[in-house]
Amino acid sequence: MNDESPPAAPRLGEIGLTNYAPYLMNRIMGRYNASLREEMAQLGLSTPKMRALAVLSVIEGPLIRELAIYAVVEQSTLSRALDQLQADGLIRRETDAEDSRATRVFITEAGRASFETLWPHMAAAQDRMFRGIPDTEKRAFVGTLQKMLANIRKHEI
Amino acid sequence: MNDESPPAAPRLGEIGLTNYAPYLMNRIMGRYNASLREEMAQLGLSTPKMRALAVLSVIEGPLIRELAIYAVVEQSTLSRALDQLQADGLIRRETDAEDSRATRVFITEAGRASFETLWPHMAAAQDRMFRGIPDTEKRAFVGTLQKMLANIRKHEI
DNA sequence: CAGATTTAAATGCATTTGCAAATATCATCG
DNA sequence: CGATGATATTTGCAAATGCATTTAAATCTG
Numbered sequence: 001m002n003d004e005s006p007p008a009a010p011r012l013g014e015i016g017l018t019n020y021a022p023y024l025m026n027r028i029m030g031r032y033n034a035s036l037r038e039e040m041a042q043l044g045l046s047t048p049k050m051r052a053l054a055v056l057s058v059i060e061g062p063l064i065r066e067l068a069i070y071a072v073v074e075q076s077t078l079s080r081a082l083d084q085l086q087a088d089g090l091i092r093r094e095t096d097a098e099d100s101r102a103t104r105v106f107i108t109e110a111g112r113a114s115f116e117t118l119w120p121h122m123a124a125a126q127d128r129m130f131r132g133i134p135d136t137e138k139r140a141f142v143g144t145l146q147k148m149l150a151n152i153r154k155h156e157i
Numbered sequence: 158m159n160d161e162s163p164p165a166a167p168r169l170g171e172i173g174l175t176n177y178a179p180y181l182m183n184r185i186m187g188r189y190n191a192s193l194r195e196e197m198a199q200l201g202l203s204t205p206k207m208r209a210l211a212v213l214s215v216i217e218g219p220l221i222r223e224l225a226i227y228a229v230v231e232q233s234t235l236s237r238a239l240d241q242l243q244a245d246g247l248i249r250r251e252t253d254a255e256d257s258r259a260t261r262v263f264i265t266e267a268g269r270a271s272f273e274t275l276w277p278h279m280a281a282a283q284d285r286m287f288r289g290i291p292d293t294e295k296r297a298f299v300g301t302l303q304k305m306l307a308n309i310r311k312h313e314i
Numbered sequence: 315c316a317g318a319t320t321t322a323a324a325t326g327c328a329t330t331t332g333c334a335a336a337t338a339t340c341a342t343c344g
Numbered sequence: 345c346g347a348t349g350a351t352a353t354t355t356g357c358a359a360a361t362g363c364a365t366t367t368a369a370a371t372c373t374g
Binding site: 016017019021022027032035051055057070072115120122123124125126130131137138140142145146147148149152153 | 165166167168169170173174175176177178179180181182183184185186187188189190192208211212214215216227229272273276277279280281282283285286287288289290294295297298299301302303304305306308309310
Binding site: 046048074075076077080099100101102 | 360361362363364368369370
């Protein structure tokens with residue numbers, strides 16, 4: 001009798017929106033991103049520009065295609081975001097020494113300063129998200145996120 | 158001596174990108190959304206259209222502004238996504254009985270069918286995200302997400 | 315080593331997005 | 345009840361986005 005088809009995924013209606021993790025995550029991130037929009041606008045930053053600066057504040061001189069992955073921004077979108085950041089003196093591009101097709105990106109002092117202005121708001125937004133959640137729970141949550149990132153990261157850096 | 162300024166947020170560099178929850182979540186959701194793009198394209202769905210259908214498959218006849226919140230889509234963007242879904246016969250709009258300014262949105266049978274085609278891919282994408290993560294851990298994770306949603310939801314529905 | 319293939323980044327272009335304003339209706343207050 | 349302000353949705357428009365293509369340089373292959 002072992003002739004059953006593979007078990008069908010339970011319907012979304014059965015799980016309920018609020019038990020479907022990607023829904024919850026999209027919803028939470030939507031709010032997080034929205035809550036930063038005003039501060040970013042004040043600094044003349046869009047989401048792609050902010051993300052690029054955030055990554056560059058931590059990672060020294062990545063290639064543009066690496067930065068696109070870290071910052072979760074389409075390469076062509078990033079290319080134009082970098083144009084603007086460069087025009088504003090917040091980053092500079094440098095042709096890679098070993099591969100002259102490739103370009104490395106560096107944050108400038110002005111870029112670092114700009115990001116330092118934004119960072120407290122980002123930290124506060126995170127704190128709001130985790131308000132009332134014990135530290136152990138938060139740590140476990142971040143641990144799970146790291147496993148998830150490893151899962152989806154098969155062909156990425 | 159109690160004259161210190163409030164503790165500054167640790168720098169992103171100190172936390173590290175991979176300990177900053179919003180970064181991890183954005184990165185994971187970026188991949189999740191990308192992994193569905195192809196299936197959606199096949200069905201002629203954009204992200205806003207897909208999200209609207211997903212919510213409508215679970216919630217019966219919400220107002221457009223409610224749908225915008227549930228689906229995490231800007232209202233004006235949603236308005237146009239609904240135009241397209243309606244043109245394709247996947248949803249229909251109905252003026253609210255008590256308030257003729259307001260519009261309720263209903264999924265049609267065709268819309269439900271379209272979403273049913275997409276759903277297995279969404280379920281599979283979630284499974285990939287949680288690959289190798291024990292069920293208790295997943296449940297705890299979703300529990301934390303629900304608390305986080307409650308936190309950011311102060312002024313929402 | 316020449317030609318073909320792959321890779322990195324930038325760009326052309328049609329579509330999408332989101333802000334602000336417009337439109338339509340409802341609620342409130344004197 | 346009429347005027348004023350609030351609310352729901354749509355729409356105009358400039359800017360941003362993403363796909364596909366181009367350009368340039370590296371790598372592979374026979």
